[in-house]
Amino acid sequence: xxxxxxxxxxxxxxPPVRPPTTIARARARTxxxxxxxxxxxxxxxxxxxxxxxxxxxxxQFVTGDVNLLEVHGALGTALILLPMLALPAALALWWFxxxxxxxxxxxxxxxxxxxxxxxxxxxxxxxxxxxxxxxxLGISVGHLVWAFxxxxxxxxxxxxxxxxxxxxxxxxxxxxxx
Numbered sequence: 001x002x003x004x005x006x007x008x009x010x011x012x013x014x015p016p017v018r019p020p021t022t023i024a025r026a027r028a029r030t031x032x033x034x035x036x037x038x039x040x041x042x043x044x045x046x047x048x049x050x051x052x053x054x055x056x057x058x059x060q061f062v063t064g065d066v067n068l069l070e071v072h073g074a075l076g077t078a079l080i081l082l083p084m085l086a087l088p089a090a091l092a093l094w095w096f097x098x099x100x101x102x103x104x105x106x107x108x109x110x111x112x113x114x115x116x117x118x119x120x121x122x123x124x125x126x127x128x129x130x131x132x133x134x135x136x137l138g139i140s141v142g143h144l145v146w147a148f149x150x151x152x153x154x155x156x157x158x159x160x161x162x163x164x165x166x167x168x169x170x171x172x173x174x175x176x177x178x
Contacts, residue, residue, distance in 0.1 A: 036092035037099065037150065043089055044147040047082040047110070048140040050075065055137060058130075076118055083111040099150070106143050113139070 057072040086107035093099035113136055120128040 032098040033092075033096040036089060036095075036097040037147075039089040040086065040093050040099075040103070041147045043082055043086040044140070044144045047079070047086065048137075048144045050079045050082065051133070051137050051140045054079065054133065058133070073121065076114075076121055080111065080114045080118065083107045083114060087111065103146075106139070110136070110139065110143075 054072060054076055057068050057075065060068045061072060084107075087104070090099075090104045090107050094101050094104055113132065117129065117132050117136060120132060
């Protein structure tokens, strides 16, 4: 059988179009978005403020104001909503903002730890409740420092080299000539 091919070097020669093999490769060619990072920062700030308020309320309870125990319990129960909201925000940061994938593990860990904290708090198990609260404060402050210190070049159209999902994306021919 004879193979037919287009003549090379002519104006009507069309380069072959190769579709992306995965959605991630197609998404890697889009520009990173800033709104997921803003959402992660706001939620990290609110969570850290809530944990600090919990520590202040617990301190006031220990000094004798027993009425604040009810406020402490209500705020602690409501505080679990923030890691629930932070999880899709971290996923959006990874996907749309091209952030690191490991940042998704922080809301997952906070969600589990806050759930444990609520359980041991309502069971009045202070031997676990106080150290777990201290750990939550440390993790939330670390997450807050990371969220506000994270910098990403949002103007760069080139795929990131620090993400495994963008390592295999070749540069488009029109981008290489710019």
